Amino acid sequence: MARAASLALGILRAAGVTCWAEIGDVLPTAVELTEEERRLLVDHVEILSFLRLAARRPDGTRTQTVTVAVCPECNEWVLVSSGPGPSRCEMTRGCAGKPVKAAVATKEKPGQQAA
Numbered sequence: 001m002a003r004a005a006s007l008a009l010g011i012l013r014a015a016g017v018t019c020w021a022e023i024g025d026v027l028p029t030a031v032e033l034t035e036e037e038r039r040l041l042v043d044h045v046e047i048l049s050f051l052r053l054a055a056r057r058p059d060g061t062r063t064q065t066v067t068v069a070v071c072p073e074c075n076e077w078v079l080v081s082s083g084p085g086p087s088r089c090e091m092t093r094g095c096a097g098k099p100v101k102a103a104v105a106t107k108e109k110p111g112q113q114a115a
């Protein structure tokens, strides 16, 4: 799921848009996805509309990237903006996991399997 978010943010960047709604149903042709990656996006389509890529507004201010942090212990997730992610799990009471933030996927390492 963190991988789906990472992948989706990479697609937003490649498409030059800031949110999934601007992509609509058509993926940019510049982005080549494997069958597995497509399935990943379909499986986690509910999070895609929450993701935002940082952008500069016309007035010069910047909007923040919104991504997800996924807890490796309980697998719960939370939306987080740019900057440091949560240092401990706040999704499940008593959970000791440290949520891992999904970063924007880049094209530098094609076919790379994210952990």
Ligand SMILES: [Zn+2]
Pocket: 071, 072, 073, 074, 075, 076, 089, 090, 091, 092, 095, 096, 097
């Ligand atoms: Zn947790």
